[in-house]
Amino acid sequence: MRTLVTVAETSCPVVREVTRRAGIRLGAPAVATAAADLPAVLERVPGSAVVVPLLLSDAAGLGPPLGPHPLLAAAQASRLIAAGVRPGRPVVMAAAGTDDPVVQERLVRAAALLADTWTGPVVLATTDGLGPRLEDVVGRGAVVSTYALGPGAEAEELRDRVAAAGASVLAEPIGPHRFVADLVGRRFRALQQSVAA
Known part of the structure; x- marks a missing residue:
């Protein structure tokens, strides 16, 4: 299975927790990183990776944002x-x-x-x-x-x-809600299938 790599502006605790939860749900290795560190992280990931941006509205060329959803x-x-x-x-x-x-x-x-x-x-x-x-x-x-x-x-x-x-x-920010981890898992599976097709 490919490694889930989430990318955000910074690798804060919320990003790491969402990534951890999504990785557990997927049964896949998971790594969270800041956008600036993405190339170095991808070089270190064994095998292939699927990158899922953890950005709500603008993923700045990293792929589709999570939102709206x-x-x-x-x-x-x-x-x-x-x-x-x-x-x-x-x-x-x-x-x-x-x-x-x-x-x-x-x-x-x-x-x-x-x-x-x-x-x-x-x-x-x-x-x-x-x-x-x-x-x-x-x-x-x-x-x-x-x-x-x-x-x-x-x-x-x-x-x-x-x-x-x-x-x-x-109200508090969306945070590491289980629905966010579910959405990351869905994006991971969809991207993985599109690469395999």
Whole structure:
């Protein structure tokens, strides 16, 4: 079996945990790495590897990003429930902004998938770029879902700006949720099959 190699901007604990869980589910060796280290990691992997980007909206030439996907929306809904929010309540999905129309469309689709899963209205807000600004969308008492995989500079900026806008609830980032590991496993199998074909 090929080795699962996940790649993200950095190899943080969330990335390593998602990779570990996906590897266990697949019964495959698994390695997490930062994008800058990918070539060196691929040289050290015995046999062949399947690279799965652990990036939600823009995989910067590394392959298709994880999102948008219903499993990510389900993980977001789970984080909202864990934060004490009842399904159906209006939610703002906060994401890092982009100037790329393709990536912006992925964010819009991710918000629509969350609305379908959450069975309530979801509005997208971004830090910058093409989307509506957090400060224009998030108001006092708002409930916010963080569209970020894990902690880091991006998630911290979202947290700070959402708090400054007066939100009452900010759900945790998606994190190493089992649905993320399931999605990574699906991508691994699909990529493995496409290479074999």
